Amino acid sequence: MKRKLPPFPALRAFEAAARLGSFKAAADELCVSPSAISHQVRLLETYLGRPMFSRGPQVVRLTQAGQRYLSRIGPLLDDIDASTREITGDAARGQLRLKMTEWFAKRWLIPRLPRFMSVCPEIDLKIETGLPPTDFRNGALDVIIHWGDAPVEGVVIEPFFASTRTPVCSPAYRAAHPELRAPTDLADHVLLRDETDDGWAEWFAAADCAEACPEHGPVFSHCELSTAAALSGTGVELAYRELLIDLIRGGELVQIFDIVSPVRTIYSLAYEAHRATDMHIRMFRSWLFKEILLDAATQDNVLMPLTAAQ
Structure with a gap:
């Protein structure tokens, strides 16, 4: 049967505009004018017999x-691009735009950047920090380190990091x-609280003294601030143990009790489903899961999903 293929320039213009969420951004990427993108998209819509975009002011x-x-x-x-570069030997150099919590960036990613740069020298990471939601709609991000493992429509969510929490x-x-000898003694101390996910009640329940959990204490907008407060001697932080394992092993922080809260997923890799074959995303994903495998060899309770080994 004869193939039914649309004009490639029109297909290319549509994909760029749809991926970037803007005719202007597509025009900049393809080095043409926005009106040329609009013209090509209309050609595609005529060929397909239906609108691909709803247009407004x-x-x-x-x-x-x-x-x-x-x-x-x-x-x-994406596959055509990757295959062409593989045949021509033209490694695609480009930028991969990431977003994650400040804590993950500082405590996990940045110490490992030299290894990433040696493995993937053709990728320049652009790192920004912030809190949820996981939102790719403005086209400004390629990968988000997603908080937890809650599903997001149209997005691949791959859990890769879990941890207990401990004072x-x-x-x-x-x-x-x-x-300070027993969990109930913490009720009389300064407990540093996380505005995003304060887990003190869960930890006191795990210690079989739920009624001793106080409700007071300074509140911080994210974990990096509460960790800084703990390091300065302000009070006691309920830390994600695996993220601060180096500080604990190095003696900069002291784990007060052996009691820990239940293991929970705290980070997942997130990217748009239609970009699952994007070469730079695949390279970053492969590197990240290999790093998690290395971590798992020396740490407890680090989540290793089945996808990590694939």
């Missing part, structure tokens, strides 16, 4: 048909409070 959005079409042709164009403090704070 200052904005264009994919229709349902456009979303379905992008989900199928996006990976195909930690600075050595100076511990030395100044020898009376």
Whole structure:
């Protein structure tokens, strides 16, 4: 049967505009004018017999048909790009835009950047920090380190990091409070709280003294701030143990009790489903899971999903 293939320039213009969420951004990428992108998209819509975008003042959005079409042709164009570069020996140099919590960036990713740069020298990471939600709609991000493992429509969520939580403090704070011997004693101390996910009630329940959990204490917008407060001797932090394992092993923080809260997923790799074959995303994903495998060899309770070994 004869293939039914649309004009390639029109296909390329549509994919760029849909992926970037903007005719102007697509025009910049393809080195043409926005009106040329609009013309090519209309040619494609005429060929297909239906609109791919709904157009409004200052904005264009994919229709349902456009979303379905992008989900199928996006990976195909990525494969063509990767195969062409493989044949020509032209390693694709480019930028991979990441977003994650400040804590993950500082405590996990940045110490490992030299290894990433040696393995993937053709990729320049652009790293920004922030809190959820996981949102790719403005086209400004390629990968998000997703908090937890909650599903997001149209997004691949791959859990890769889990941890228990346990109370930690600075050595100076511990030395100044020898009376701190049982979990219930924490009720009389400064407990550092996380605004995003305060887990003190869960930890006191795990210690079989739920009624002793106080409700007071300074609240921080993210974990990096509460860790800084713990390091300075301000009080006791309920830390994700695996993220601070180096500080604990190095003696900068002291684990006060052996009691830990239940293991929970705290980080997942997230990227748009239609970009699953994107070469730079695949390279970053492969590197990240290999690093997690290395971590798993020396640490407890680090989540290793089945996808990590594939």
